[in-house]
Amino acid sequence: MKIIFTATLFLFIGVVHAQNIPVELMAGHEYLNYQHSIHRKTSASSRFGWTHITNMVSRYQTNIIKGGRPNEMMNQGYLTAMIHPKITIMGGFFYTPVTDVKVSLVTQFAHKTKNWLMIVSPRFDAGKKNSYELFGLFEYQPMLNTRIKLYSRFQFMTNHGNDGHNRSYQQLRIGLDKKAIQFGVGITVDQYGPKTEITTNSGVFIRKLI
Numbered sequence: 001m002k003i004i005f006t007a008t009l010f011l012f013i014g015v016v017h018a019q020n021i022p023v024e025l026m027a028g029h030e031y032l033n034y035q036h037s038i039h040r041k042t043s044a045s046s047r048f049g050w051t052h053i054t055n056m057v058s059r060y061q062t063n064i065i066k067g068g069r070p071n072e073m074m075n076q077g078y079l080t081a082m083i084h085p086k087i088t089i090m091g092g093f094f095y096t097p098v099t100d101v102k103v104s105l106v107t108q109f110a111h112k113t114k115n116w117l118m119i120v121s122p123r124f125d126a127g128k129k130n131s132y133e134l135f136g137l138f139e140y141q142p143m144l145n146t147r148i149k150l151y152s153r154f155q156f157m158t159n160h161g162n163d164g165h166n167r168s169y170q171q172l173r174i175g176l177d178k179k180a181i182q183f184g185v186g187i188t189v190d191q192y193g194p195k196t197e198i199t200t201n202s203g204v205f206i207r208k209l210i
Contacts, residue, residue: 021210026173026186028203031059033188039080047082051090069192069199073097078106086110094125102127115142131161141177149177151184151207164194173205182207 023036034056041049053076061068078092087109094104102125111118117139125131137155144150151173158168168191175184187202 022207023210024182024205024207026188026201026203026205028186028188028201030061030199030201031057033057033201049080049082051078051080051092052076076104078104094123099125099127099129099131102131116140129161129163131159131166133157133159144176147178151175151177151182158191165191165196167192168196173207175205180209 021036021038024034026033034054036052036054038052039049040051041047053074055072055074057072059068059071062070064070073096075095076092078090080088080090082088087107090104090106090108092104094102104123104125106121106123108119108121117137119135119137121135123133123135125133135155135157137153139151139153141149141151152175153171153173155171155173156169159166170189171186172188173182173184173186175182175186183206184204185202186205187200190199190201191197192199
């Protein structure tokens with residue numbers, strides 16, 4: 001229930017007073033997925049700011065004996081510094097219940113045009129077990145008419161450590177954008193562990209920029 005409450009809070013109440021915060025809830029056949037990404041500057045003209053990223057998975061079946069998997073939660077918090085209009089460096093923390101808290105360093109490359117957005121972020125996490133991650137996001141949003149856009153996104157993450165592969169996913173979303181609300185269908189392909197166990201989750205999503 002926490003994931004539903006949090007998503008409803010962000011999607012419909014808009015309590016976070018910042019611009020262009022993407023908040024998404026996807027109801028799939030295996031689990032509910034909530035994610036948001038908050039980026040704020042200390043002032044409108046400043047190169048410095050902060051970022052908070054959350055991704056939560058609430059599964060319908062968590063009993064391993066019955067083929068389920070545990071719920072998942074990921075939190076990241078960073079202080080940020082823009083060193084180039086397209087390059088930002090970030091330092092802060094990364095947390096999951098599995099990894100506990102790690103010190104995290106990120107370099108983010110971002111490029112935006114009228115219809116396209118591309119973000120690529122390599123990350124290094126330092127802790128009891130170091131890990132390395134690559135995150136990427138590609139959005140394409142052309143106008144279909146004067147009021148509606150196509151919304152499409154491909155997003156991926158892959159994380160590896162000294163023992164090999166830890167966790168990866170690939171997300172695909174396709175739908176429509178009307179008045180800063182996106183909705184449509186999506187699929188997520190998840191990979192777990194050194195043996196790269198693969199699962200999928202498909203369903204419908206709603207996303208809002210607040």
